[in-house]
Amino acid sequence: MAQKVFRMNQKTPANSHQSKILRVLLVVNFLLMVTLGWQALTAILQQRNLVGKMLHEYAELAAEEFSRRIMADVGYKGYFSQMNLWRDSVELVTSNKDEIARCPLTSHPLLSSASLGKKFFLVENNELVVISTLCNKVEFAPAIADKLVNFNRNELAEKPFAFIHTNYSGTPVTLIVTQFKEKNLLGFQVNRESLRRLLQSSFDKSSLLPEVIANGKATNSIILLSMVDHTGDLLIGEKINHNYDVATKILADEYSGIFRNHQIRVAIKTDNIEELIIGGQPEDNLPVILATMIILIVIFIVTFIQLRKEQQLSRLRERFVAEVSHELRTPLTQIRMFAETLIKGRARNEEESQHYLQVINRESIRLNHLVENILRYSSSENTGELKLTQLAIVPFLNTIIEEINPIRIAKNVAVKCDLESCEIAIHKDNFRRIILNLLDNAIKYGPDRQTIEIKGQIIQRSGKRTYRLTINDEGPGIPSKYHTNIWQAYYRLPRESNQAIAGTGIGLYLVKRLVTEINGSIKLKNREPNGCSFLLELNLDNS
Structure with missing residues (x-):
């Protein structure tokens, strides 16, 4: 029995060494899996950031193109032509203000109800005359009329037009003024509905993105665009969802400030992103990758804990074997010693012989109890x-x-x-x-x-x-x-x-x-x- 126990103890260093190797391999395997997972996660994030950056740049291109268009369509073809026609009509009758009120050139389409002008005015010698597109004499609200009469003419010293962006009773108002015969003023109030139609026409005429992008397949259907005025009031489009990356262009004094403090907001839809970017948006595997990494970490922790428990159990078994060997050796030694004493007749008297027999009996009972426990445990x-x-x-x-x-x-x-x-x-x-x-x-x-x-x-x-x-x-x-x-x-x-x-x-x-x-x-x-x-x-x- 003692030899068998000794052989079991001899295996301990090898088992310990194998356990260390398993632990090292487990850690290395875990690190490799985490590294691969991290690389995949990084690649997806980098691709996603690159795609997002390109989409934002495309949105900036679209916003820039739209601002260029509206400067031409609304500024030159709209406001400039409208103002020239109003100037021509006024010059014909400047000798009589009452004739201005009779609205010459009323048949011209630019002075119809669909024109960019809503109320036309003349300021001469601080007197204001206002007519509508229906050629009836109307009035401005006192606050607006006061702005026109007291307008600083020096603003028109180096530019043909000036724009007054204000609001009245919560309603945005835009007035366009130009100098007429020295210090007199001509102008009109912008018709916001006509302006909206013209802005939409500028958006619809052709793609805001260059044809070289996606071989000309990038139409405005993939573009989300909105434009707000100086008060935040929406002129065109709808409010863009916060989930999109929005490029915002704030207009300043371009083209005499016709859209000063207006904002153009553009975003690119991601529905058909493959047409814009080769490879498109990477699949949204982030939750899967993160979940996999978490599961791997949990498995590693559980496995590591289980390995530690196995090592602890192994040490307990080793101690158990050592203690069992000691527990067996002690009664066996006493039984053998007292049995040899009795066999060789070294007991001095009957009382001493009885004592030796009692010890042998006691230790045999203890030995039997120990062996029964071990056998019952091992079963x-x-x-x-x-x-x-x-x-x-x-x-x-x-x-x-x-x-x-x-x-x-x-x-x-x-x-x-x-x-x-x-x-x-x-x-x-x-x-x-x-x-x-x-x-x-x-x-x-x-x-x-x-x-x-x-x-x-x-x-x-x-x-x-x-x-x-x-x-x-x-x-x-x-x-x-x-x-x-x-x-x-x-x-x-x-x-x-x-x-x-x-x-x-x-x-x-x-x-x-x-x-x-x-x-x-x-x-x-x-x-x-x-x-x-x-x-x-x-x-x-x-x-």
């Missing part, structure tokens, strides 16, 4: 149907107590029983091993000359009959923080290792396992001032 758990035997509890427990008498007497331990008579159908070997282990623990870890109490009583609970067996000792007790650990295989309290108390660490594990097999329950309580109470409950309904 698989019994998951099938157990063979039950009808037992009278009191006589059976007395038999077990007599079985450990040599060990008990050696430490002057007394056992006091207070048992209620009862018969129970139970697996005999499991029951015997449970009681032997509990009593052996109480004797081994308790002081000399202690009294162990065994109490048994029948309990009725919720219509069920159980037999509660309580084993009380006078030992040092078990701290509550270890009450869960003691049922684990190989576990021993730190103080037991420090005090060099012999043991294998499988006794209470076996107790818990065997109690479960017989459908019982067991729990531990500390006693005051010291000691432990093990409460074993057995089902009597099957008896």
Whole structure:
């Protein structure tokens, strides 16, 4: 047996080395997977950023092209032509303001209800004359009329037109003025509905993106465009969803400031992005990649923890083998020594011979108990149907107590029983091993000359009959923080290792396992001032 244990211990360095190699390989594999995942994630993000940057640049191109168009369509072809026609019509009748009110050239389309002008005016010698497109004399609101009469003519010194962007009663108002015959002013109020139609016409006429992009397939259908005036009022388009990357162009004093402080906002739709960018937008695999990386990290952590547990279990097994070898060697040594003494007739008297025989008997009982525990531990758990035997509890427990008498007497331990008579159908070997282990623990870890109490009583609970067996000792007790650990295989309290108390660490594990097999329950309580109470409950309904 000792040689076999020695060979098992010889494997320990190799096992430890293999465990280190597995741990290193696990870490390397994890790092490689994380690196690959990170590279994939980085590539997708870089591609996405590149696509986003290109789309933003395309949106800027479209905004720039639209601003160029409206300067020509609205500024030159619209406002400039409208103002020239109004100037021509006024010059024909400047000698009589009343004739201006009769609206010459009323048949001209630029002075129709669809024209860019809404109200036409002349300011001469600080007098204001206003007519509408229907050629009836109208009035401006006093605040607007005051702006026109008191307009600073110096603003027209170096440019043909000036624009007044204001609002009245919450409504945006745009006025266009030009100098007429020295310090007089001509102009009109912009018709916002006509302006909107002209802006939409500028947008619809052709693609805002160059033909070289997507071989001319990039039509305005992929463009989202809106334009707001100086007050934020929408002139064309709709508000663009915040999910899009919007390019904003703020107009300043281009073309005499006809759109000063107006904003053009453009975004590119991503529905048919493949037509614009080779490869298109990368598939949205970010959630999958992130989820995969998280799963890999979780698997790594779980595997690493499991590996650590296996290493701890391996160390516990190694310690178990060493302690079992010691536990076996001690009784065998004493049995052999006292047997040889008796064989060689070295006992001095009959009393000494009896003492040697008692030692041999005690150590053989301890050895038998240890071997039975090891064999029971090494066997698989019994998951099938157990063979039950009808037992009278009191006589059976007395038999077990007599079985450990040599060990008990050696430490002057007394056992006091207070048992209620009862018969129970139970697996005999499991029951015997449970009681032997509990009593052996109480004797081994308790002081000399202690009294162990065994109490048994029948309990009725919720219509069920159980037999509660309580084993009380006078030992040092078990701290509550270890009450869960003691049922684990190989576990021993730190103080037991420090005090060099012999043991294998499988006794209470076996107790818990065997109690479960017989459908019982067991729990531990500390006693005051010291000691432990093990409460074993057995089902009597099957008896």
